[in-house]
Amino acid sequence: MFVAAMTSLSANSQRELDAVHKQVGNTISITSAENDAAKITSGNNSGGNPGGGPGGGSIAGVGIFSPTTIPNDVVTKIKSVPGVASTQESLVRPDQDGNIQGGTITAPNGQQVNAPVAVNGISSDSTNFTILGGSTPTLVAGRGLRASDANADVALVSQSVAQENNLHVGSIFTLKGTKFTVVGLYTTSNQLADSSIVIPMATMQKVFGINGVDSITATAASYEQADAVAATLRKALGSQYDVVSQADQYTKVFSALQIAQTSIEVALVISFLIAAAVTIFAVVMLVRERIVEIAILRTLGASHWQVLRQFWIEIAGLSATAAALAVFLLVTLGPFISQKFDIDPSSLVNNNSGSGSGVFFQTVGGPAASSSSNALSNVHLAAAGLTPQTLLIILGMSIGLALVASLIPTWFVSHTQPARVLRQAAA
Amino acid sequence: MSMSSSSPQERAEERDKLPEGAATEPTETTAQVTERTAEKVAEKAIIVAEGLSRHFMQAGEVIKAVDEVSFKIASRQLVAITGPSGCGKTTLMYLLGGLERPTSGTLLIDGIDVPAIKGREEDAFRRAKVGFIFQSFNLIPDLSALENVMLPMEIVGKGSENHHARARRLLLRVGLDEKRHLHRPGKLSGGQQQRVAIARALANNPAVILADEPTGNLDSKTGRNIVELLSQLSHQGRTVIVVTHDRSIARLADKRMELEDGRIISIKQNSNRAKPNAATMISAARK
Numbered sequence: 001m002f003v004a005a006m007t008s009l010s011a012n013s014q015r016e017l018d019a020v021h022k023q024v025g026n027t028i029s030i031t032s033a034e035n036d037a038a039k040i041t042s043g044n045n046s047g048g049n050p051g052g053g054p055g056g057g058s059i060a061g062v063g064i065f066s067p068t069t070i071p072n073d074v075v076t077k078i079k080s081v082p083g084v085a086s087t088q089e090s091l092v093r094p095d096q097d098g099n100i101q102g103g104t105i106t107a108p109n110g111q112q113v114n115a116p117v118a119v120n121g122i123s124s125d126s127t128n129f130t131i132l133g134g135s136t137p138t139l140v141a142g143r144g145l146r147a148s149d150a151n152a153d154v155a156l157v158s159q160s161v162a163q164e165n166n167l168h169v170g171s172i173f174t175l176k177g178t179k180f181t182v183v184g185l186y187t188t189s190n191q192l193a194d195s196s197i198v199i200p201m202a203t204m205q206k207v208f209g210i211n212g213v214d215s216i217t218a219t220a221a222s223y224e225q226a227d228a229v230a231a232t233l234r235k236a237l238g239s240q241y242d243v244v245s246q247a248d249q250y251t252k253v254f255s256a257l258q259i260a261q262t263s264i265e266v267a268l269v270i271s272f273l274i275a276a277a278v279t280i281f282a283v284v285m286l287v288r289e290r291i292v293e294i295a296i297l298r299t300l301g302a303s304h305w306q307v308l309r310q311f312w313i314e315i316a317g318l319s320a321t322a323a324a325l326a327v328f329l330l331v332t333l334g335p336f337i338s339q340k341f342d343i344d345p346s347s348l349v350n351n352n353s354g355s356g357s358g359v360f361f362q363t364v365g366g367p368a369a370s371s372s373s374n375a376l377s378n379v380h381l382a383a384a385g386l387t388p389q390t391l392l393i394i395l396g397m398s399i400g401l402a403l404v405a406s407l408i409p410t411w412f413v414s415h416t417q418p419a420r421v422l423r424q425a426a427a
Numbered sequence: 428m429s430m431s432s433s434s435p436q437e438r439a440e441e442r443d444k445l446p447e448g449a450a451t452e453p454t455e456t457t458a459q460v461t462e463r464t465a466e467k468v469a470e471k472a473i474i475v476a477e478g479l480s481r482h483f484m485q486a487g488e489v490i491k492a493v494d495e496v497s498f499k500i501a502s503r504q505l506v507a508i509t510g511p512s513g514c515g516k517t518t519l520m521y522l523l524g525g526l527e528r529p530t531s532g533t534l535l536i537d538g539i540d541v542p543a544i545k546g547r548e549e550d551a552f553r554r555a556k557v558g559f560i561f562q563s564f565n566l567i568p569d570l571s572a573l574e575n576v577m578l579p580m581e582i583v584g585k586g587s588e589n590h591h592a593r594a595r596r597l598l599l600r601v602g603l604d605e606k607r608h609l610h611r612p613g614k615l616s617g618g619q620q621q622r623v624a625i626a627r628a629l630a631n632n633p634a635v636i637l638a639d640e641p642t643g644n645l646d647s648k649t650g651r652n653i654v655e656l657l658s659q660l661s662h663q664g665r666t667v668i669v670v671t672h673d674r675s676i677a678r679l680a681d682k683r684m685e686l687e688d689g690r691i692i693s694i695k696q697n698s699n700r701a702k703p704n705a706a707t708m709i710s711a712a713r714k
Binding site: 292293296297298299300301302303306418419422423425426 | 517518521524527547551552553561579582583627631639
């Protein structure tokens, strides 16, 4: 049972490891190094200046931190680094004018708060983009931004913000003194991201008076190249910027999964050896105890095969019973064993290494509620249970061990001298 | 090498006719017929040993367990092999049963060159030609009395539908009550276990019964009954060879071979062998 559970878990951990590799992908996040220190300051004191420099504000108990931007010339430099296949710039600022109402969200401490509206600047020719560090909007009405919208005062508005402010496609609203026309509505799977507006990057920089972006997500041509491209970017940009590949962020998840996998494999080998040793020992004892019976059967004229057949039938019966027991134990104890080997990815992801988004929301006095969605938060080892795979393993193990164990009576029967055994039994 | 041409079932039926007649109708005529038949058959030797030896190496020393023994045993005889402990009695019995191979010499049993047979022929010889009875009974503890008797028949494998009936008949014949047939050996007394062992030895109707100290673990009264039973078997047409310390068995034996240091020091014919009477036979069989 344990062997089947371990094999199942080993396969699961390998699957999860592959899934993490796939999810991590080939992106590299670039932010200003000053943000690390600024975030710490912001955590202690949520007041500040919502503008181009480090600082923040507080709205209804939700602290807002605005990071140091990456100037446009650096953005150009990043785009020209060899190996960078594409980039996605991100610039996010809260609307603190109060003209646009955000949706109501539940803070991590359970408090209902009125979320600020996050204004996201994106490249106007982006067909796929994420906001607030990972949420991918789904267009539900109107259209997306076009290259021709580069400097236009047009906006995509989240459906919840649109409902809150009675906006629809074609509506006009004012942001920082500029009138924007709603060209599309979207939804996201994240309640923070659902309280947002998307406008063209150039328009955003103009309206907010910012010469740069909060962060850039560079994409390497492949996962294998990501580390090399990240190294080139670090060299090109110097220590002023944090260059973090997504693989770096999930180093601990990888490590934990690999440790889990190694542990499972070691447990698998040990449990297999124990199962084999116990089975062989049991069969040796069974045969040794019945050595006189073997001698009697041989004395009565039973052939080697007739004696062996009897033991093989018994071993097959034992193996079948053991397999049935293993199935039962796997069904009942499998989830418990899985739990013992499981990992907690949320506690392992390197949250301090930057994110794709430039705005961080924090509840006052509560834990950090990074808006960067953690794609790996649901990485768990699947419970070891009865599957076709584990059933085959149990059957295979039973048959394999039965075959190995059957060699024992074979040896004993072929080496038993009835006369000697009967003499010893009589003595 | 050839085995008997008649089937075990046919031979069983032939041999089983005598005891049933003896046990139920012990008339003078039947006894006379039986005696005449026995004398006629006795002239033919069923076991012929010539220079039979079995040596062992122990701590670099050659132990001559059986050393150059020669003898002939006629069919339907009860032969007692006696001698002190370690004189080679049991080794000789194992040689006769094909459980050990002689170091040298020849041994013919019912026309079969025993040292020459191997593998399947050896198994077939033990199945068909000899039946063993041991001092410690050597019954399979997990099987009932009936199943123990059926075991040699199951090993032969043919006519399994008759095994149960034949095993039941044999157990009744050796005097084990039907109510004990389904008892396991652990639930039976020593005498009852030895009766089961005798019935098992008879299961495939062998020509030769080899008994190694069959009374060794029994009290004297039960031992006498068992000896009576073995004596009956020889009268019923089997050659019974009993290895024993018990000199009283010799009183019933046709021939007594005395061994010392692996050699036969005397072979005595007992012309005044006591014949078990019908009443004793029935009594012994029913106890």
